[in-house]
Amino acid sequence: MSESRGAKPGPEPADRVVIGITFGNSNSSIAFTVDDKAEVIANEDGDRQIPTVLSYVDGDEYYGAQAKAFLVRNPSNSIAYFREFLGKDRGANNGALNSFKSIDPTYCHAAAHPQDNAGNVFFSVKDKDAEGEASSVSVSEAATRYLRRLVTSASDYLGKKVTSAVITVPTNFSDKQREALIKAANDADLEVLQLISDPVAAMLAYDARPEAVVEDKIVVVADLGGTRSDVAVVASRGGMYTVLATAHDYEFAGVQLDQVLMDHFAKEFIKKHTTDPRSNAKSLAKLRQEAEATKKALSLGTNAQFSIESLAEGFDFSSTINRLRYEMIGRKVFEGFNRLVEGVVKKAELDVLDIDEVIMCGGTSHTPRIANNLRNIFPESTKILAPATSVSAINPSEAQARGAALQASLIQEYEANDIEQSTHPAVTTVKHISNAIGVVTINPDGEEVFTPIMQAETAAPARRTVHIAAPKDGGDVLIKVVEGGTHIKVTKPEPKAKEPVNGDKGSDADSDFDSEEEEEEEKREKIWKLGKQLAEAAIKGVKKGGKVEVTINVLADLGVTVTAREVGGKGGVRGNLAA
Numbered sequence: 001m002s003e004s005r006g007a008k009p010g011p012e013p014a015d016r017v018v019i020g021i022t023f024g025n026s027n028s029s030i031a032f033t034v035d036d037k038a039e040v041i042a043n044e045d046g047d048r049q050i051p052t053v054l055s056y057v058d059g060d061e062y063y064g065a066q067a068k069a070f071l072v073r074n075p076s077n078s079i080a081y082f083r084e085f086l087g088k089d090r091g092a093n094n095g096a097l098n099s100f101k102s103i104d105p106t107y108c109h110a111a112a113h114p115q116d117n118a119g120n121v122f123f124s125v126k127d128k129d130a131e132g133e134a135s136s137v138s139v140s141e142a143a144t145r146y147l148r149r150l151v152t153s154a155s156d157y158l159g160k161k162v163t164s165a166v167i168t169v170p171t172n173f174s175d176k177q178r179e180a181l182i183k184a185a186n187d188a189d190l191e192v193l194q195l196i197s198d199p200v201a202a203m204l205a206y207d208a209r210p211e212a213v214v215e216d217k218i219v220v221v222a223d224l225g226g227t228r229s230d231v232a233v234v235a236s237r238g239g240m241y242t243v244l245a246t247a248h249d250y251e252f253a254g255v256q257l258d259q260v261l262m263d264h265f266a267k268e269f270i271k272k273h274t275t276d277p278r279s280n281a282k283s284l285a286k287l288r289q290e291a292e293a294t295k296k297a298l299s300l301g302t303n304a305q306f307s308i309e310s311l312a313e314g315f316d317f318s319s320t321i322n323r324l325r326y327e328m329i330g331r332k333v334f335e336g337f338n339r340l341v342e343g344v345v346k347k348a349e350l351d352v353l354d355i356d357e358v359i360m361c362g363g364t365s366h367t368p369r370i371a372n373n374l375r376n377i378f379p380e381s382t383k384i385l386a387p388a389t390s391v392s393a394i395n396p397s398e399a400q401a402r403g404a405a406l407q408a409s410l411i412q413e414y415e416a417n418d419i420e421q422s423t424h425p426a427v428t429t430v431k432h433i434s435n436a437i438g439v440v441t442i443n444p445d446g447e448e449v450f451t452p453i454m455q456a457e458t459a460a461p462a463r464r465t466v467h468i469a470a471p472k473d474g475g476d477v478l479i480k481v482v483e484g485g486t487h488i489k490v491t492k493p494e495p496k497a498k499e500p501v502n503g504d505k506g507s508d509a510d511s512d513f514d515s516e517e518e519e520e521e522e523k524r525e526k527i528w529k530l531g532k533q534l535a536e537a538a539i540k541g542v543k544k545g546g547k548v549e550v551t552i553n554v555l556a557d558l559g560v561t562v563t564a565r566e567v568g569g570k571g572g573v574r575g576n577l578a579a
């Protein structure tokens with residue numbers, strides 16, 4: 001019998017029933033594949049985004065949307081926002097009771113509060129019966145109970161017991177957190193085939209689409225969730241993914257947008273009833289749930305309702321908001337997402353011009369303003385894959401679960417040990433070339449032109465071939481193989497005479513957006529800069545209309561072999577360069 005990655009014996013490969021899971025702090029999703037296509041599974045409530053919440057009422061366990069609804073009436077027996085705490089202990093504190101250093105319990109204020117038992121984090125909930133003693137449920141136990149519910153939902157849907165899964169994790173999940181997640185899953189009788197990083201899961205989902213062309217590209221994956229936003233710059237080279245830089249942010253995510261709407265409507269309520277609904281826990285919980293629903297409605301339509309029965313002191317409250325107003329009041333948060341994405345591109349020592357695609361995933365990526373803002377900071381040539389900016393975008397809430405399911409179906413036939421070995425760091429942390437490699441040829445104007453053959457950050461070993469046209473009448477072709485770097489050429493716009501202002505100051509709300517868009521922007525282009533020459537070869541007497549084939553082979557130790565020969569001709573030139 002094979003061993004799963006944690007310790008527990010797993011099923012034989014042939015007996016496996018596999019799914020993909022995203023296990024978030026706010027929501028989780030489960031997906032499976034049918035005919036090589038991944039589909040997200042709706043649970044028994046019909047939800048594809050299943051809130052990561054457990055709630056106990058009279059000894060019954062509720063999970064998902066039902067448990068989330070109980071955050072209003074039964075917060076102290078509900079466990080929410082706990083994924084983040086897996087594998088983390090309380091952390092050193094300065095002796096204060098329940099003061100946590102390594103975990104942030106902020107979001108748990110609306111649910112059972114994490115407590116400290118000799119450094120371990122647990123929740124105290126009445127899970128047996130409402131009158132009885134409260135039980136201590138550790139973070140690991142909460143994760144096990146929740147994962148068990150996900151697996152049951154998936155098994156019911158598929159009509160067979162799910163045995164194994166690929167689960168996605170953030171790129172900054174520590175080894176301890178990974179171990180804790182695997183243990184929690186194993187305790188739920190689930191074999192973890194592999195943990196894959198969230199951004200790579202999203203890329204797998206995109207690359208598996210029938211229309212996808214697997215090409216060398218640099219992709220930004222913006223995973224904007226409820227309590228955290230994770231952005232990664234990933235190089236995809238010949239189907240290998242390399243994470244070049246990441247950023248993790250807890251200040252700009254979905255809950256901050258909920259807060260903007262909560263504050264907005266609370267102020268309206270105060271104007272009418274002179275009482276602040278935020279000062280009472282139950283009113284606050286109602287406000288939070290309705291704010292989130294209104295926020296989601298504003299992603300689809302341009303107007304949304306906000307209404308709550310008996311919000312505070314017995315007063316009902318009802319109002320509306322339009323998208324423009326929402327975008328105005330949330331402007332600071334929206335700008336934060338821009339800075340986050342720009343920051344991680346810089347961290348990867350790249351420019352926005354280097355980015356081929358931005359994959360937007362996570363629930364908050366449904367927000368049109370965020371996608372439109374990113375559209376404005378990236379050049380036209382960069383695809384912004386979000387519902388607001390691209391018809392071919394995958395539902396941002398589903399991309400990662402789909403990627404995990406595809407990976408699960410790909411590796412399910414392997415023995416657990418083989419899967420482990422193939423994903424061992426020694427194999428996946430391969431060397432990369434730091435500069436592009438390409439050929440320099442002379443164009444008809446006599447200028448040197450650089451044609452990249454292999455992009456920077458290509459994982460070694462790698463091999464690429466190009467065909468270069470010989471001069472019109474044939475003859476000798478001189479091939480220079482060089483390293484290439486890029487720099488950004490900035491052309492400032494010609495200063496324009498100012499239009500006379502005719503008294504119209506444009507006081508309506510959208511004038512700010514318009515004036516920004518109309519501003520003439522400087523032109524920025526990516527220009528190749530020639531670096532070190534690696535090889536030079538002359539192919540003599542190439543036929544009229546002939547072509548020269550150049551192959552660059554980068555070995556695992558970064559040594560380079562260059563071969564040049566006439567297409568269809570005999571012989572050729574080959575040179576080796578040490579790493």
Ligand code: ATP
Pocket residue numbers: 023024025026027028049224225226227228229253254255292295296297299361362363364365366367397
């Ligand atoms: P995290 O781990 O960061 O807490 P998650 O990965 O568990 O998040 P997601 O489902 O990716 O959860 O994101 C949840 C967030 O997305 C919530 O703030 C939710 O309100 C928001 N969201 C979901 N759908 C939409 C929508 N249609 N428009 C705007 N926001 C949405």
